[in-house]
Every structure is written in C-alpha cells, then in structure tokens.
Amino acid sequence: MKKKLLVFGFLFSMLLPSLYADEGMWLPLLLKKKEADMQKNGMRITAEDIYSVNRSSLKDAVMLFGGGCTGEFVSREGLVLTNHHCGYSYIVSHSTVERDYLTNGFWAANKSEELPCKGLSVTLLVYMEDVTEKVLEGVNNDMAEKDRAALIEKNIENIKKKATENNHYQAIIKPFYYGNQYFMYVNEVFTDIRLVGAPPSNIGKFGGDTDNWMWPRHTGDFSVFRVYADKDGKPRDYSKDNVPYKPKKYLSINISGAKEGDFTFVFGYPGTTRQFLTSQAVDFVQNVEDPTRIKLRTECLNVYNEAMQKSPAQRLRYASTVASIANGWKKWQGELKGLKRMNAIDRKKAFERDFNKWANLTEENRERYGGLLADFDKYYSQSIEAKKSYIYMNEALLASDAMLYALRLLTLADISTDESVPEENVKENAENTYGYLMEYFSQDYENHKKVDRDIFVRTMTIFYNDFAKDRYVWLKKNIESGKYDNAEAYFADVYNSSLLSNPKKAEKLLKKYKRKKAEELMEDPMVEILGAVLSKFRKVDMVELNGINEKLDSLYRVYVEGIMKMDTVKEFYPDANLTLRVAYGNVKSYKPRDGVEYMPYTTIEGIMEKENPQIYDYVVEKRLKQLYNAKDYGVYANEKGELPVAFIASNHTTGGNSGSPVLDADGNLIGINFDRNWEGTMSDIMYDPDQCRNISLDIRYCLFIIDKFAGAKHLIDEMTIVK
Numbered sequence: 088m089k090k091k092l093l094v095f096g097f098l099f100s101m102l103l104p105s106l107y108a109d110e111g112m113w114l115p116l117l118l119k120k121k122e123a124d125m126q127k128n129g130m131r132i133t134a135e136d137i138y139s140v141n142r143s144s145l146k147d148a149v150m151l152f153g154g155g156c157t158g159e160f161v162s163r164e165g166l167v168l169t170n171h172h173c174g175y176s177y178i179v180s181h182s183t184v185e186r187d188y189l190t191n192g193f194w195a196a197n198k199s200e201e202l203p204c205k206g207l208s209v210t211l212l213v214y215m216e217d218v219t220e221k222v223l224e225g226v227n228n229d230m231a232e233k234d235r236a237a238l239i240e241k242n243i244e245n246i247k248k249k250a251t252e253n254n255h256y257q258a259i260i261k262p263f264y265y266g267n268q269y270f271m272y273v274n275e276v277f278t279d280i281r282l283v284g285a286p287p288s289n290i291g292k293f294g295g296d297t298d299n300w301m302w303p304r305h306t307g308d309f310s311v312f313r314v315y316a317d318k319d320g321k322p323r324d325y326s327k328d329n330v331p332y333k334p335k336k337y338l339s340i341n342i343s344g345a346k347e348g349d350f351t352f353v354f355g356y357p358g359t360t361r362q363f364l365t366s367q368a369v370d371f372v373q374n375v376e377d378p379t380r381i382k383l384r385t386e387c388l389n390v391y392n393e394a395m396q397k398s399p400a401q402r403l404r405y406a407s408t409v410a411s412i413a414n415g416w417k418k419w420q421g422e423l424k425g426l427k428r429m430n431a432i433d434r435k436k437a438f439e440r441d442f443n444k445w446a447n448l449t450e451e452n453r454e455r456y457g458g459l460l461a462d463f464d465k466y467y468s469q470s471i472e473a474k475k476s477y478i479y480m481n482e483a484l485l486a487s488d489a490m491l492y493a494l495r496l497l498t499l500a501d502i503s504t505d506e507s508v509p510e511e512n513v514k515e516n517a518e519n520t521y522g523y524l525m526e527y528f529s530q531d532y533e534n535h536k537k538v539d540r541d542i543f544v545r546t547m548t549i550f551y552n553d554f555a556k557d558r559y560v561w562l563k564k565n566i567e568s569g570k571y572d573n574a575e576a577y578f579a580d581v582y583n584s585s586l587l588s589n590p591k592k593a594e595k596l597l598k599k600y601k602r603k604k605a606e607e608l609m610e611d612p613m614v615e616i617l618g619a620v621l622s623k624f625r626k627v628d629m630v631e632l633n634g635i636n637e638k639l640d641s642l643y644r645v646y647v648e649g650i651m652k653m654d655t656v657k658e659f660y661p662d663a664n665l666t667l668r669v670a671y672g673n674v675k676s677y678k679p680r681d682g683v684e685y686m687p688y689t690t691i692e693g694i695m696e697k698e699n700p701q702i703y704d705y706v707v708e709k710r711l712k713q714l715y716n717a718k719d720y721g722v723y724a725n726e727k728g729e730l731p732v733a734f735i736a737s738n739h740t741t742g743g744n745s746g747s748p749v750l751d752a753d754g755n756l757i758g759i760n761f762d763r764n765w766e767g768t769m770s771d772i773m774y775d776p777d778q779c780r781n782i783s784l785d786i787r788y789c790l791f792i793i794d795k796f797a798g799a800k801h802l803i804d805e806m807t808i809v810k
C-alpha cells in the first residue's frame with residue numbers, strides 16, 4: 088500500500104498539464120507521434136508534409152547554414168534566407184572602409200554580382216534513420232566503458248561507410264539521450280554559396296547589443312544568399328561555371344501574418360540544451376560558470392567598446408568579435424536570472440528525491456539506478472577545479488590575440504625540440520608562423536596593441552586574483568617579487584616585453600628561424616606563462632576532466648534511461664545536438680514582471696520611437712524614414728495598416744535556430760527565427776511555458792526591406808507569395 092502511494096505521489100508531481108504544447112524539440116522522423124497534438128493546436132498539414140523520404144517535403148527546404156545557423160530556400164533558383172547575424176562574418180569579409188557593405192548594405196543587381204563566400208557551406212538532409220540497434224550491436228551492460236565505446240565507434244564507422252558508398256553524401260551518426268538512441272543523418276554539403284543581399288547594419292542589427300535577447304524587438308535580422316551547384320545539381324566548390332541550385336522544395340511565403348493564438352512551428356538546427364542536468368550541475372552553472380564568464384567578458388567588452396568609439400576602422404575591426412562576446416555575455420545574465428527565478432536547483436533536488444524513491448522501489452531498480460545520484464555527487468564535486476580551469480583557459484588565457492599567437496610559438500618550440508619531427512616540417516611551421524605574425528603586425532598595429540594589451544592585462548588579473556594565486560606558485564612568486572606594485576603591473580610588463588608585441592624582436596627571432604632557437608622562444612614571457620599554465624591544464628585538468636566526463640556520460644545514460652522508465656506517460660524529446668528538429672507552439676504574449684504585459688508583435692512605429700541619432704544602435708536610415716512618413720508599406724501592411732516588424736511565440740528554440748523558418752498552420756513561411764527573450768534564456772536547462780518565447784522577424788518586414796527599401800524587386804519576383 089505504501090509503495091503504491093509513493094508511485095502516485097511522484098507521478099502526479101510530474102504530469103503537470105499544459106494548455107499549449109510549447110516545450111520540446113522533436114525529431115522530424117518521429118513527428119507522426121506529435122501530429123495529432125500539432126493539429127489540435129491548429130496545424131492543417133501532416134507530419135508527412137514536414138518530413139518524408141518518399142516525396143519532397145518541407146525538410147528539403149531547410150538547411151544547416153555554416154556551422155551553427157539555419158537557413159531556408161525561398162525560390163526554385165536556390166535563394167536562401169537566414170539571419171543578418173548568421174551572414175555577418177561573410178558580409179564583413181566583403182567589406183572595406185571604402186566599400187562598407189556591413190554599414191551600408193549590399194544588393195546584387197543580378198546573379199553575376201553575387202559574391203562567393205569563402206569557407207561557407209550549407210548542409211541539406213537527404214534522410215535520417217534510427218540506427219540504435221546497429222550501433223549497439225554486440226554491446227551489453229556488463230562491458231567496461233572503454234570497450235563499449237570502442238565497439239560503438241567501430242559499428243558507427245561501418246554504418247557510415249555503407250551509407251556513403253557510391254554516392255556523394257556525407258553521413259553523421261549522433262547519440263541521443265546520452266547514448267540510449269542513435270540516429271544517422273545522411274547529408275549533401277554545398278560549398279559554393281554566394282551573398283545576394285544584406286540590409287544596412289542599422290536595419291539588420293537595429294538595436295544592436297542593447298536590444299539583443301530582448302523583447303519588444305525591432306531588428307531586421309535577415310540576409311540573402313544563393314546556393315550554387317554543378318549542372319547536375321551536385322555540390323561543387325566555387326566555379327564560375329556553377330549554376331543556381333534547384334532545391335527539391337522551397338517555401339511559399341504567407342504575407343497575411345499570424346495573430347495571437349495562431350499555430351506556428353520552427354524547423355531548424357538547435358545546437359545544445361541540457362534538460363537532464365542534475366542539481367549539482369545546475370548549481371555549478373548558476374554559481375560558478377555563468378558568473379565567472381560574465382565577469383571576464385564584461386572586462387573585454389569595456390575595452391573593445393571604448394576602442395570602437397574611436398574610428399570607423401576600429402569599429403569594423405572589432406564588430407564581429409564584440410557581437411559574439413556580447414551575445415554569450417548577455418545570454419548568461421538572463422539565464423542566471425531565470426534559473427534563480429525558477430528555483431531551478433531546488434526543483435532539480437525535489438525531482439532527484441522522487442527519482443531516488445523510485446530507484447529504490449524494487450531490487451531490480453535499486454541495482455541499476457539506486458546509486459546513481461550519489462555517484463553524480465561524487466564525480467561532480469571532484470570536477471569543480473578542473474572545470475574552472477577550463478573556463479579560465481577559454482575566457483582569460485586565450486582572450487587576447489597575442490596569446491593566440493603565443494600558442495603558435497609554443498607549438499613551434501615544441502616541434503623544434505622534438506627530434507622525431509623532420510627538419511622541413513619545422514621550417515614550414517616557422518615560415519607560416521612568421522607570415523601570420525607579420526600580417527597581424529601590419530594591421531594598424533599601434534592602435535590594436537593598446538586594445539589587445541588591455542584585454543590581456545585585465546583578464547589575466549582576474550584569472551590571477553580569483554583562481555590562479557594559490558594554484559601556480561611560480562606565478563605568485565613572479566608577481567610578489569617586489570618588482571611590481573600589483574598583478575596588473577606585472578602582466579603589463581609581460582605583454583610589453585614579449586616579442587608578441589614587438590614586431591622587430593619577432594622578426595629577428597623568426598625570420599631565419601633555426602631549431603636551436605626554441606629555447607629563446609620558450610623564454611619569451613608570454614609564451615612562458617602560456618606554456619606553464621597549458622601544461623598543467625593538459626596534464627592535470629584535461630586528463631581529470633576527460634575521465635570524469637566519460638564517467639558522467641555513462642551515469643547520464645543510465646539516469647535518463649531510468650527517468651524514461653519511471654514516467655511512461657510523458658513524451659520525452661532528446662536534448663538539442665545540432666540536428667534537425669521541429670518545435671511548435673502559438674503566437675503568444677507574456678508577462679515579464681509584475682504589472683507588465685508584452686504584446687506579441689511590434690511594428691515600424693517602435694523603430695521610430697527608439698530612434699536616436701546620437702546612439703549608434705538606434706540610428707534610423709533616412710530612406711526608411713521616408714517610407715515611414717509616406718506610409719508606403721505596399722502589400723506588406725497588416726489589416727490595420729501597420730507595418731509589422733517582429734513577433735513572439737512559444738516555440739522552444741535555442742542557439743542554432745537562428746535563421747530557422749517560422750511556419751504557419753499550412754507550412755508557409757511567416758517569419759525568420761532570430762532570438763529568444765531574456766526572461767526565457769534558461770530554457771536550455773529548464774523551460775518555463777509562462778516566460779519562454781522565441782523571437783521572429785516578421786517576413787513582411789523582410790520583404791518590405793528587400794522590395795521597397797532596397798528596390799530589389801527581382802528577388803521578390805523569384806519567390807512564391809500567398810495571401
């Protein structure tokens with residue numbers, strides 16, 4: 088009797104009914120299971136329309152754009168829409184101070200003006216397959232982790248090989264639910280991608296980092312590309328003989344928009360979520376990881392932002408770096424707030440108590456699941472120091488450019504002293520390193536040196552005071568030698584005397600480099616510091632981390648297996664892992680705090696409200712203002728005559744979903760996903776249906792900019808518009 092009560096007790100606490108679907112990133116292959124619920128929420132198409140292997144379906148219009156964004160086809164000529172911030176570095180790469188596409192925008196008048204983007208690729212999914220059985224063939228629960236991993240690896244290689252024999256496809260197999268399931272993705276990767284159009288920054292990045300992660304939003308966050316292929320439609324690297332790729336499917340665009348409550352879904356490549364983290368892990372994120380990263384990045388941003396005020400050249404130089412540093416920096420602040428507001432740690436603890444009760448219900452459960460949480464405790468507490476070290480390595484040690492070059496010098500020194508490395512390899516490495524470094528020194532170096540030195544000094548000082556003081560005796564000795572007033576003075580001296588800030592010194596040592604100069608290299612003060620910290624990092628921290636992570640992974644595998652056994656009613660979805668997913672929900676307002684309710688869409692009125700010629704992020708283009716004053720919105724106005732700019736919905740998204748198509752009940756494109764709201768950024772760890780919203784660019788604003796603002800009507804003509 089007692090046992091029964093317990094069972095009901097924890098099941099009840101987990102089966103909280105939800106009015107909207109909201110949480111979840113579903114596998115397209117298994118979407119049939121969600122079809123009824125999606126249709127109940129308003130969808131008028133079928134799961135087969137979204138993902139099919141037998142005929143063309145919406146999935147053929149969706150791509151992984153570059154390494155971490157999503158894009159979608161909107162014409163039979165291979166035209167692609169994605170976010171401005173996804174195309175950003177490619178727009179930057181075609182920009183100079185004289186021909187500044189980033190600031191002023193770029194529009195190819197015809198195909199011959201489209202600009203090839205070096206290094207950019209897009210990945211199309213041909214089909215996916217559940218390969219769990221094949222991957223786990225021969226695996227059993229009594230195997231040692233190492234043997235298990237080796238067998239899985241071997242199986243994976245075989246399966247991939249078979250799938251890519253006699254075709255030009257690439258196959259990837261990824262674990263789901265920490266290795267409880269495996270799916271294979273067979274892809275086509277295109278590498279001739281050209282820039283077709285981008286709005287000026289003060290449209291594409293309107294609101295900048297000030298508005299980033301926030302609602303209400305007014306950013307015209309889109310850019311336009313085109314995929315090229317050979318004459319047979321097969322991927323081929325850039326060639327002037329390539330032709331526009333003809334996709335199996337491209338999206339129709341609905342310009343009648345969506346209203347509060349309307350069904351929408353997002354189809355794209357979410358990167359990482361961690362819904363199953365245990366309480367100790369969430370505690371680490373909340374109390375160590377996020378705060379440490381925020382603190383270090385605040386320093387970097389202060390330095391870069393000040394430099395960017397100084398000249399247009401410096402603004403351009405640091406724009407991309409700052410955008411990416413600031414993005415994480417702000418997200419973590421929202422995440423911290425959200426985790427605290429949700430009492431995430433306590434909730435996880437409560438769940439773990441339930442889990443432990445269940446795990447001890449039967450002998451069989453106890454054997455497999457009974458000790459899990461104690462083991463998590465043990466390994467997590469052992470990993471804290473090494474994890475901190477990892478964070479500082481990324482956010483402090485390698486924050487400055489000079490240290491990145493120091494890393495190269497360290498490698499050169501290493502191979503120079505390694506007798507097994509042939510002379511010509513050393514020579515080649517030295518020549519390359521010398522070349523890179525000289526190029527670095529040739530780019531407005533006097534200005535950059537001050538900036539980069541500040542980055543180095545400030546981040547290293549925090550590293551020292553908050554972490555390294557008692558960990559690296561030699562460092563403390565140096566700093567407290569009596570020669571320096573404080574750590575800052577020491578690090579400044581290190582920077583100034585290093586060859587990494589002295590072109591002449593560097594030239595002298597590297598131009599006619601000889602193996603025996605390795606010692607001199609290693610004596611360079613920056614190389615020396617990096618070498619010492621890195622060596623401990625590699626020999627101690629990484630070894631420890633790898634061992635513990637391997638342990639944790641296998642614990643999570645069993646833990647998640649248990650969680651799914653414990654609750655057979657709940658439908659689980661696997662954590663995001665940069666594979667194609669469907670999230671669905673409804674256009675929906677929310678209440679961010681007491682007394683405030685946010686409407687679900689914004690209009691061009693808000694752009695004019697925010698306008699401030701004094702503030703870079705809020706400068707409004709003259710031409711946009713003219714169109715606004717003339718109310719010249721054409722077919723892109725809504726039924727009230729307003730020009731919509733962005734909208735929010737309850738779709739569960741994360742980084743990587745940027746650029747994802749946001750579709751309506753009929754599978755037509757109504758928006759481009761580009762962000763989440765600040766109050767909802769903890770959804771990577773814990774989703775809150777009340778607070779979590781994805782932010783999308785309204786497709787009508789996108790088309791309005793292309794058509795009315797840029798006059799690129801020829802692009803609109805390629806598209807299929809429905810109303």
Ligand code: ARG
Nearest residue numbers: 172295296299300410414762
């Ligand atoms: N927050 C969005 C995302 O995570 C947009 C980032 C780019 N925009 C920016 N202002 N930095 O990627």
Ligand code: GLU
Nearest residue numbers: 741742743744745762763
């Ligand atoms: N801007 C993000 C991206 O680049 C999407 C926002 C999010 O994290 O949900 O993918």
